[in-house]
Structure formats: structure tokens, C-alpha cells
Amino acid sequence: VTPDDGDDPRTLTLDDFPVTWAVTTRWADNDMFGHLNNAVHYELFDTAINGWLVAETGVDPVTSPTPGVVAESGCRYLAELGFPEPLTVGLAVTRLGRSSVTYQLGLFASEQPGGTAAAVGHWVHVYIDRDTRRPTAIPDGLRSAMQRALVTRA
Amino acid sequence: VTPDDGDDPRTLTLDDFPVTWAVTTRWADNDMFGHLNNAVHYELFDTAINGWLVAETGVDPVTSPTPGVVAESGCRYLAELGFPEPLTVGLAVTRLGRSSVTYQLGLFASEQPGGTAAAVGHWVHVYIDRDTRRPTAIPDGLRSAMQRALVTRA
């Protein structure tokens, strides 16, 4: 099993995600195969997570004394996407620990509401003390936002 | 003088551009200085030009027998921009030749309507025959769209 498991990710729709985040695609996102390059999915997941956290909490991830750093990421690619399509990221928290949080992310073609995810990923942020670089407790403001996005996957 | 010249680019507002195109920024767009990396401006200009041409004409730049290739680009950076700000690209055609078109582009913080451009660039596309790679006439459908975006800069 992989961290994406539980419900079959191929059946996930945007309704399965507490948070949705709209993003635009770029000409340069498409690679030689004419579709969204696989690394772009991670740029979009990162953008949704950080954009949502900033909007919800006002915490600046760069100046925070306890930044979150990426410990692990992964993605399953289920269908092709590409510029110029606008996309929507679905975001859910699937595990919330003392110093780490795991997100599940879905990537959807915005113009196909109700459709299933074209990609499903996971993402682990570990919060660390800026100076000691050791794991530290997730700050309360961030934790509250994460709890509002918490879901249980079968 | 540079191709950006004419009106002082520092005074341009979005009202000076016949076409506006909304784009989103990404976490990874910001570089070590915490602002939009200079190369990202070109990704956004490219996205606005191609996104607008596809929307206006339906011509697929990849399968077209006469694709437009970039012959020259340039940008002046006037103010800092950065994730998570949404941005708007202003687009104008400043020169329309037989086989080449020159765009002027402005990059604006979407949340400051009426503000002056944070960056002003130019862009030259040359249309070529896919097989011979020689310059060829801009197809009529594209030319019509370009004419609608044509402006005269002092």
C-alpha cells in the first residue's frame, strides 16, 4: 500500500476535498508530449497548500520561526492535463500529528465539474525550529486550519 | 532606444493595454530574494500571448502548419511582485508585419487596479513554415486578432 491508499483515488471528485484552490496553467508547463509535465503537479500542490495556509492564517512561511519543510511527496498520474486548461487543486488533511501533517491532494480540470481526479498526490510537511532544525509542535493557528480540512479516508 | 521605448513604460497602467489576461503565481516562482524570479515574467508573457491567441482564434500553436517562434524578448523590472499575489498581464500589439508581430506586455498586481506596471516587456514572434523553417505570412485568423490589439505608442 502507498500513502495514497484507502479509498481508490481514481474515484475521488472535488466533493471529497474540504478545500479547493484554483490555479492557472502556463505554456511552459506542457512538455514535449504536449501535456502537463509531471513536476508541475508538485508546483501546483505546493501552491495550493501554502496559498491556503497563508489565506487562512496570515502566517508567512518564510519569516515564521517554525517553518514547515517538505519531508515526502508523491503523485499518481491518472489522466492528462495541460495548458491552457485552468485547474483546481483539492486539498484534505489525512493525518495531523504533533509536528507533521499529511495532505492528500487532487488535481482536476476546472471545466469538468464533477469529474474524477486527473492526479492524486500526498504531501508531508514537518514543522521545525528555524534555529535548531529539529521538529517542533505545529503552531496553534496553523493546526486549527488543518483540523478544519481533516478528513477520514476509509 | 529599446523596443520598449516610446511612452515611458513606468507610467503604463492596465488601461493602456487592449487585452488583459489573469494569471496565478506559484510558491516556486519566488526566488531566494523572496520575489518573483525574473524568468517567471517571461513564462507569464508567453502564457498570456498564447492563451489569448488560442481563445481568440482556436488555432493550436503546436499543430499549426505555420507556428510562431520567439525571435526576441525583453523585460524591464520596475517593482517587486511575488507569490501569493494574483497577477494580470496587459497585452498590446505595437508592430504588425507580414511574418512577424511585436507585443508590448505589462505585468500588474491584480489587487492594485489602476496601478502602474511592475514590469514591462516586449516579445517578437516570427511565423514560419513548419517544414521549410522559413518566415511565412501570419495566417489571416491570427492577423485579425492581432489587429484588434494593435496600439500606437508615442
Next chain:
Amino acid sequence: VTPDDGDDPRTLTLDDFPVTWAVTTRWADNDMFGHLNNAVHYELFDTAINGWLVAETGVDPVTSPTPGVVAESGCRYLAELGFPEPLTVGLAVTRLGRSSVTYQLGLFASEQPGGTAAAVGHWVHVYIDRDTRRPTAIPDGLRSAMQRALVTRA
């Protein structure tokens, strides 16, 4: 368990990989935290896999009638890397099926020979028929190269 499991990935050195591939880093690779952005790791893995396959087999992935598309990718981030460091990707095939291949990838600071991996990832390519988009057998030339990179992880 994840597809990265088996030997503890934190102990892997470049000697554990049959193929090594040198890459350079870029100013824009570093994000606001001043280290290599997490999505860049995937760009480098992709570059090593495709660069090595092209060099070994001469097969052009773009014009091939049976291209390999990414079905899954993942990465664990173990230590910070960043521009201007040159990096080395270690590559091993850990599973070779009829139509799919799984790679394990390590990312190493080139200037610390003998050091352990700063990141360890996995990558699944599925070979498909260009027209039907259905999985197809990996072509013989590619399969031979993959077999030479095949390892057994405990």
C-alpha cells in the same frame, strides 16, 4: 510500506546505484527557504532517466511509437541541497514488468563522494501505444538497458 522501502533509504550511497548522472543546479531552483525546491528533484530525476535512456539506446522518447509516460512518482527529502552545488543522480531499476518499469533514484551532492543520499525517490514509467494509449510491451532496446540497471533491494 512505500515503494521506496526495503533497505533504509537513508543509508544509500552512490555505490548502491548502477547508473550515475551528473546535473547542474540553477539560481531559480532555490526557493524562498534558500534550498532546492521540492519539485526540482523531480525535474532532475526525469532528466537522469531520459538522458540515460537516450544515451544508452538512441531511442527518441518523443517520436517513439511506444512512449513511456509517468504513472507514479515520489520522493523523500532527507537533507538540504541547493544552487550552486553540482548534483549527481543515482539510478537503479527495482522492478521490470512487461509494460512498466520502476526506478529508484537518489540525489547526491557531487562534492561529497561517499555521502548518503539527500533525497530518495521512485518513478514508474508505463509504456503505451501512441495511438491506442493502451499499455504495451517495453521495446527490446530499452528493456536491455533497464536490465543492466536492475538491482535487488532487500
Next chain:
Amino acid sequence: VTPDDGDDPRTLTLDDFPVTWAVTTRWADNDMFGHLNNAVHYELFDTAINGWLVAETGVDPVTSPTPGVVAESGCRYLAELGFPEPLTVGLAVTRLGRSSVTYQLGLFASEQPGGTAAAVGHWVHVYIDRDTRRPTAIPDGLRSAMQRALVTRA
């Protein structure tokens, strides 16, 4: 005339540049046309300038009290380049002022020594005081390196 002018840039070879800097290309650098995306040229110019400055002077551009920020950039695209080709950036200083420096940059296919530039660009860095954000004198260590790369273009 543009800042690229003077000698016809189409005749420049690597011998015309006091500094050369090797870079690698990536799978994702190629866009839908199968060649190096136009914005990648700027990532490589930035990498050569900053990589060379760090190597020559040891000055960390991020923590420096007087960082250099990009005021202007531009590129003329003369020939196609693309992954998996290794490339070489040629770098020359063409103007050295009190607080600003102008570079000319050439991009070359490494495997065609003696060939002419596939792209020629220019780049203006302005050094500013980190706190006041006002232009300030280029620090002596950097200025010495820049003087060693100074050329006169006809």
C-alpha cells in the same frame, strides 16, 4: 538599436567571451515545440552570472548587504537548442557603472566548439542597499571580477 547591438551578435563565438560556464539541460526545458523554452535561456543566464560571481568572489548574493537585482534582461533567439544537449554560457561585461553592470551573454551548444551563438542576451544588475532599496556602489570584490570580464564591443 538594442543593448545587444554593436558587433552583429549572430557572428559571436565562445572566443568572444572572457568567461564560459557549463550548464546541463533538463527534460522539462523543452516545450511543446521540442526545443528549449524561451524562458529557460534566462534561467541559464542567471545561473552563469551568479555561479561565476560566487566562484570568483565568495560573496553570497542572498545574505549580502548590497544585493544585485535584475533591472533589465533581453534575448535574441538565433537557433534552436534543446535537451539532452549540454550547453555553455559565454559571459562578458559590456558596461560597468557605479551601481550597475551590464552583461552580454551567449548560449552555445557545447558539442559544437567554434560554432556561433544560438542565443545572445543582455542583463543589467543594479546593486542596492538591502534596507533602503536605493542603488549603491558595487562592492570592490565584485567590481574586480567584473573588470576582468570587461570587453569592448564595436
